Amino acid sequence: MKTIHLLPLAGCALLGHSVQANEFLKRPNIVVILADDLGFGDISAYGKNGIETPNIDRIADEGLRFCNGYASSSTSTPSRYSLLTGRYPWREGAQVLAGDAPLIIREDLPTLPKMLKEAGYVTGVVGKWHLGLGKGHVDWNKKIVPGAREVGFDYSFITAATNDRVPTVFVENGYVVNLDSEDPIEVNYKKNYPGEPTGKGNPELLKIKPSHGHNQAITNGISRIGFMRGGKAALWVDEDMADIFLDKATNFVKEHQKESFFLYYALHQPHVPRVPHPRFAGKSPLGPRGDVILEADWCIGEFLKTLDSLGLSENTIVIFSSDNGPVLDDGYEDQAIEKLGEHKPAGPFRSGKYSSYDGGTHVAFLVRWPRHVKPGKSEALICQMDLYASFAAMLGKKNETKDSENVWNALVGQSKRGRKELLLDACGNNVLLRQGDWICIPPMIHEGYWVAPMESGRLKITQLFHVKKDIGQKHNIAAKYPGRVRAMEKRIREIRY
Ligand code: NG6
Ligand code: CA
Numbered sequence: 001m002k003t004i005h006l007l008p009l010a011g012c013a014l015l016g017h018s019v020q021a022n023e024f025l026k027r028p029n030i031v032v033i034l035a036d037d038l039g040f041g042d043i044s045a046y047g048k049n050g051i052e053t054p055n056i057d058r059i060a061d062e063g064l065r066f067c068n069g070y071a072s073s074s075t076s077t078p079s080r081y082s083l084l085t086g087r088y089p090w091r092e093g094a095q096v097l098a099g100d101a102p103l104i105i106r107e108d109l110p111t112l113p114k115m116l117k118e119a120g121y122v123t124g125v126v127g128k129w130h131l132g133l134g135k136g137h138v139d140w141n142k143k144i145v146p147g148a149r150e151v152g153f154d155y156s157f158i159t160a161a162t163n164d165r166v167p168t169v170f171v172e173n174g175y176v177v178n179l180d181s182e183d184p185i186e187v188n189y190k191k192n193y194p195g196e197p198t199g200k201g202n203p204e205l206l207k208i209k210p211s212h213g214h215n216q217a218i219t220n221g222i223s224r225i226g227f228m229r230g231g232k233a234a235l236w237v238d239e240d241m242a243d244i245f246l247d248k249a250t251n252f253v254k255e256h257q258k259e260s261f262f263l264y265y266a267l268h269q270p271h272v273p274r275v276p277h278p279r280f281a282g283k284s285p286l287g288p289r290g291d292v293i294l295e296a297d298w299c300i301g302e303f304l305k306t307l308d309s310l311g312l313s314e315n316t317i318v319i320f321s322s323d324n325g326p327v328l329d330d331g332y333e334d335q336a337i338e339k340l341g342e343h344k345p346a347g348p349f350r351s352g353k354y355s356s357y358d359g360g361t362h363v364a365f366l367v368r369w370p371r372h373v374k375p376g377k378s379e380a381l382i383c384q385m386d387l388y389a390s391f392a393a394m395l396g397k398k399n400e401t402k403d404s405e406n407v408w409n410a411l412v413g414q415s416k417r418g419r420k421e422l423l424l425d426a427c428g429n430n431v432l433l434r435q436g437d438w439i440c441i442p443p444m445i446h447e448g449y450w451v452a453p454m455e456s457g458r459l460k461i462t463q464l465f466h467v468k469k470d471i472g473q474k475h476n477i478a479a480k481y482p483g484r485v486r487a488m489e490k491r492i493r494e495i496r497y
Helices: 054-061 076-085 112-118 238-255 288-309 384-394 482-496
Strands: 003-005 018-020 029-035 064-070 122-128 155-159 170-172 186-188 227-229 261-266 316-322 365-368 376-383 421-425 431-435 438-441 463-466
Touching: 029 076, 029 288, 029 384, 054 288, 054 316, 054 365, 076 112, 076 384, 112 122, 112 261, 112 384, 122 238, 155 238, 238 261, 238 288, 288 316, 376 384, 376 421, 421 482, 431 482, 438 482, 463 482
Parallel strands: 029 261, 029 316, 064 376, 122 155, 122 261
Antiparallel strands: 003 018, 064 365, 155 170, 186 227, 316 365, 421 431, 431 438, 438 463
């Protein structure tokens, strides 16, 4: 057996260490598990609340729990764009995409999966995509390119957008799964196809009532955003979605257990429509929103067990986070508000999804790597966008991105320091700045999103908060610190333009 040096793990205990070549020598596998609309307070690892998430807590207990971890944006597409490209989302004007939108990641851009592929990783994505597919006017009945492969994924099993947008089908390696060529799929976001039922016209066909929007094409008894027809055999059954994604994610790991792999496991929960498998229906005190969180937690538990059974847990870096903060009523009547009780989805933070307040982007961020990361807590400021530069550093590769910062030492618990500052996207490419423990939200006017009953936080005045002293952002102290406001607003302009 040959003796080789391990990775150039900057600042890590491994530096210069050499061991026998076998599983032990493999570069660590990397798994990013990203929930959809899960709040900081929705997992029990961050403090007891209205729901128990023992499996996500296992990641926390066996790893590092970040208290200042961020998604780049308070909505999905921009947040995921940053995670994969290491670029701020507003550089591309990234905003929530329709299900028939073209791929938003330029093919010439460096991406996290491309960088890992170059370093010898096999790469896969399972779950919610929401970064667009094709070049516009996608023909869903042919191979759909460009897509996940062009972004750097060897394997993909994805939904085009969200679980509330058509087409409600899975796309595996560029092809719609189970498509019957005799029953082609058509999708558009402008007008209905003659004779197709809609949520608006045929409420009697629905098993969940929309509360806002979501009254167009009906599939699986649920009306969605956008119109579609055909593809009956390919339509997903929401109740089975979690099991299918879990199956694909664990299969990917089993198939590539001998290689170094990167898996982006993008859960669809607890985004609307919240439709758990009957095994989880009614199991939480919080109604469907809680039930699908329990379902997601169970999936993660099963996934971790798969790593255990293959002997991969020790040398797999598992990162858990969410694409943006929580929301209760996001367009369907599912009792998320009525059954909330004392539960605080965003934990101590103000507001949630869509907001410029911290609840929008300040999310759960857990890192488990038993071989090298000691369990504990970290206050370092880090962002999902930093995974590119950090893993590049781990692998001795150049950071080719514009905005990703190398926070590797913080990520593995070797340093208390992460970023000094971070711009955050508060919907509609409105940006705010976190600098140390200060947050400055400049005047914002964009009102494009339905955010009720959340506070959008996009006001016409400047807001300044000290989030260590005022974690719930209750006191706008901009008037007291005009110099700091000026300096922070200037800094926003410098980074942005
Ligand atoms: C909004 C939808 C919301 C959700 C969101 C995207 C309405 C009324 N609201 O436009 O339900 O789909 O887009 O969520 O249609 S995200 O998590 O993917 O960003
Ligand atoms: Ca989301």
